[in-house]
Amino acid sequence: MKDHTIGHCPMACEKLNGFMSRVGDRWSVLVILALDGMGMMRFNELKRHLGITQRMLSRTLRELERDGLVRRTVHDTVPPRVDYELTALGESFGDPIRYLGDWGLKHLEQIDAARADFDAKHPD
Template identity: 50%
Template sequence: MSVTNMPVSPQVLGPCGDDDCGIRELLDRIGDRWTVLVLVELSKGVRRFRELERAIPGISQRMLTLTTKRLCRDGLVERNAYPTIPPQVDYRLTEMGRSLAQTIVTLADWSREHKGAIGEARQRWDAEHPEM
């Protein structure tokens, strides 16, 4: 099944008999490109579906739908539908989603702060290991 046709997973956390106790699947979800971008955008405030779609370059309607459904299911995002014509839907972070978004923003800040040093380290490595 292709990435764009992935269903919402019925089980986020595996049985605790597993070595990783289901954490790997959750970390995969959190580390997913679209999840991070949706969480960062929602950290700025409540957004309607089309606002999210416009704010996240390259995301398809299908991937945004799947991503928001998964985030709602995981308890990170709350979806509110209003009985209007046409129906109006907006998304906001839950308390748990806000705490995760703060962590992601901290990681992004760290990345920006160390971008130059990482680039220099990569250049040194590449110079010393041309076979890679």
Template identity: 50%
Template sequence: MTQGNAFDPECPTRQVLDRIGDRWTVLIVLSLRDGARRFTELRKAVNGVTPKVLTQTLRAMERDGLLTRRVFAEVPPRVEYELTPLGMSLQGPIQAITDWAEKNMSEVMAAREAALQT
């Protein structure tokens, strides 16, 4: 196994960090933690994402092995997205960061406000 170097711009680790550090990826992982969801359910859960950006993010996550897309032969076709085991392994780190953000939100907002005052 090759050791990665996130500080090297040519290292694939950077691409992985870009994917998992994307705000939409984070919210999609959190939205799928309880199981598969349809596109419209994801769009409602990930409030504020456009259909185009959601589609792009879902395709990138599928390409990277983080989720699966399952099409059901129905009229109209039903499509569900679900985390793969690799995608599920992101839940712990993402939840830890989410918990940190929620715990420290007031301090961060106060710091922003103070910076605007100077």
């Protein structure tokens, strides 16, 4: 039997590719960080907080719900109220996402400097 760990990639990399390309996208990460930091939020709260379009937020939330990271709760009110929150699985994913966010904030100046240096050496 073959080793299917990430280091020996074949099956693991193939299966992880779709998940990582999607949950590693900008909006998925920001939605997870927002729900992790603020708890349950309504759709329009998330939209305003993130500065995201309605279409992109709907799509992102649907995919996160599909992966089991976000729970959608519809309340029978007029107008309908829909809340979003992280599931236990989503909360556990919050730890590595927070780490990634903290790393990014810690290194923003270095990243900006590297980009400026690269752009100066490679003008369009």
